[in-house]
Amino acid sequence: MSTHFETDAIRIQTPRSHYGEHSSALYLTSSFVFDDSEDMRASFADEKEKNLYSRYSNPNVNEFVDKMVVLEGAESGYAFASGMAAIYSTFASLLESGDEVLSCQSVFGATHALFTKYLPKWQISTTYFFSQDQYDVERLITPATKILYLETPTNPGIEILDLEFLGAVAKKHGMIFIVDNCFATPYLQRPIEYGANIVVHSATKLLDGQGRVLGGVAVGEKKYIDQIYAFSRLTGPSLSPFNAWVLSKSLETLAVRVEKHCHNAMKVAQFLEAHPLVASVKYPFLDSHPSVEIAKKQMKLGGNLVAFEVKGGIEGGRGFLDRVELCSLTANLGDTRTIVTHPASTTHSKLSQSERLEVGITPGLVRCSVGLEHVDDIINDLNAALNGN
Ligand SMILES: *Cc1c(COP(=O)(O)O)cnc(C)c1O
Numbered sequence: 001m002s003t004h005f006e007t008d009a010i011r012i013q014t015p016r017s018h019y020g021e022h023s024s025a026l027y028l029t030s031s032f033v034f035d036d037s038e039d040m041r042a043s044f045a046d047e048k049e050k051n052l053y054s055r056y057s058n059p060n061v062n063e064f065v066d067k068m069v070v071l072e073g074a075e076s077g078y079a080f081a082s083g084m085a086a087i088y089s090t091f092a093s094l095l096e097s098g099d100e101v102l103s104c105q106s107v108f109g110a111t112h113a114l115f116t117k118y119l120p121k122w123q124i125s126t127t128y129f130f131s132q133d134q135y136d137v138e139r140l141i142t143p144a145t146k147i148l149y150l151e152t153p154t155n156p157g158i159e160i161l162d163l164e165f166l167g168a169v170a171k172k173h174g175m176i177f178i179v180d181n182c183f184a185t186p187y188l189q190r191p192i193e194y195g196a197n198i199v200v201h202s203a204t205k206l207l208d209g210q211g212r213v214l215g216g217v218a219v220g221e222k223k224y225i226d227q228i229y230a231f232s233r234l235t236g237p238s239l240s241p242f243n244a245w246v247l248s249k250s251l252e253t254l255a256v257r258v259e260k261h262c263h264n265a266m267k268v269a270q271f272l273e274a275h276p277l278v279a280s281v282k283y284p285f286l287d288s289h290p291s292v293e294i295a296k297k298q299m300k301l302g303g304n305l306v307a308f309e310v311k312g313g314i315e316g317g318r319g320f321l322d323r324v325e326l327c328s329l330t331a332n333l334g335d336t337r338t339i340v341t342h343p344a345s346t347t348h349s350k351l352s353q354s355e356r357l358e359v360g361i362t363p364g365l366v367r368c369s370v371g372l373e374h375v376d377d378i379i380n381d382l383n384a385a386l387n388g389n
Pocket of ligand 1: 084
């Protein structure tokens with residue numbers, strides 16, 4: 001029976017135990033027992049068929065991975081203790097000395113640091129392109145460029161990268177195309193349909209969506225995931241069964257949550273655009289967004305991140321943060337709770353002013369991860385903070 005996204009996210013389930021539990025049981029066990037020496041021998045010979053040890057696989061982790069594989073339209077997957085574990089393990093498994101990575105400049109800060117501080121230790125270099133130069137990216141490709149890596153929408157600049165175009169470029173040059181799909185989730189955007197070979201996620205964000213656990217996952221073509229699995233079962237960045245159980249439950253409500261996040265975000269973006277103390281607003285589905293057409297082609301809705309420039313520069317942005325009452329000031333995003341941050345004085349404070357401007361981070365820029373509170377209450381809080389009350 002062919003089923004829809006919502007149904008798969010709910011119904012894909014590890015076989016029930018003999019108790020017949022309706023909601024999945026939690027398998028907090030580090031290892032699994034065998035019937036006899038022959039069962040043990042056979043299980044070691046074909047370790048993927050049976051759970052042996054929870055660094056390799058576990059029923060709760062398998063359930064989460066199986067869901068993500070189907071939701072992203074992938075062949076295979078492996079789950080990690082965090083998004084960064086997924087990203088690091090993917091790069092460490094696939095790259096060799098002398099390889100080059102071509103990456104969008106606007107990637108998650110820790111990913112950027114991995115590229116600039118650690119991959120060079122193994123003679124792997126990274127070339128960056130700005131999202132505004134994406135259609136010119138071919139001139140940066142060399143015979144050593146092995147991976148094309150990006151996030152879209154970007155954070156906190158909320159720029160859109162053209163998955164169809166970049167997927168075709170990667171294919172033409174035989175590169176492995178990897179997309180961090182954390183901000184869109186497979187409910188809004190499925191990069192594999194545009195040629196991505198691997199999709200990585202920080203499950204900590206919208207996949208959990210409730211600010212509870214860290215997690216990560218890589219899904220994609222089996223030949224690559226097999227390499228990632230071989231490295232990871234050895235090095236041990238595996239997801240814990242408990243976190244997998246939480247994440248698997250979270251996926252059951254992903255569609256309804258993301259749908260509502262996006263509707264709230266659109267209303268917030270429209271409110272901000274009309275506010276006299278806001279200089280500009282970036283949201284993928286606003287008509288004023290420079291890439292609104294590409295966004296509407298590759299995304300179902302605009303996502304939950306809204307970036308806006310408060311008039312008054314650094315003081316304007318920070319003053320705004322000091323006046324919100326409902327919204328939280330915290331480092332997470334994609335939570336049920338609305339979160340506001342000021343990138344210029346926090347996540348991106350180590351960059352120079354001109355480096356910040358190159359990735360769209362103006363002095364008064366505020367990033368809002370719109371939550372699931374009643375949208376009128378979110379807007380009232382933002383309005384009061386803008387007006388200085
Ligand atoms: C948060 C985040 C990560 C890192 O995920 P962790 O679970 O915190 O390790 C990677 N990529 C993006 C886009 C993120 O937002």
